[in-house]
Amino acid sequence: MPRFSTPGDPAGPCPLCGRPMVPGPSLNEHHLTPRRYGGRETVTMHRVCHDKIHAVLTEAELRDRYNTLESLRAHPELAAFIRWLARKPPEFVDGHAGGRGKRRR
Secondary structure (H helix, E strand, O other), X not given: OOOOOOOOOOOOEOXXXXXXXXXXXXXXXXXOOOHHHOOOOEEEEEHHHHHHHHHHOOHHHHHHOOOOHHHHHHOHXXXXXXXXXXXXXXXXXXXXXXXXXXXXX
């Protein structure tokens, strides 16, 4: 099983984008299944990655189809984001990420 870093532990890559994680405000916790639906398991990841997940997917989509790291990485929009993000430094925070709003389809 992969080891995920916590905000106080700089070891390990981001489970979404694979870039190194650096302790501090660039990290955030993501519930694989939203708390609203009983999710308890969290993974530490870059804040920009977490924000992008919630900008692209609704909580119902996260619950029903995107509740694993593999399924998140396979989502076409998130896959394109990960490719774009690959050249950014680990502390990168995108001020235009769209906040925590969920896009409606």
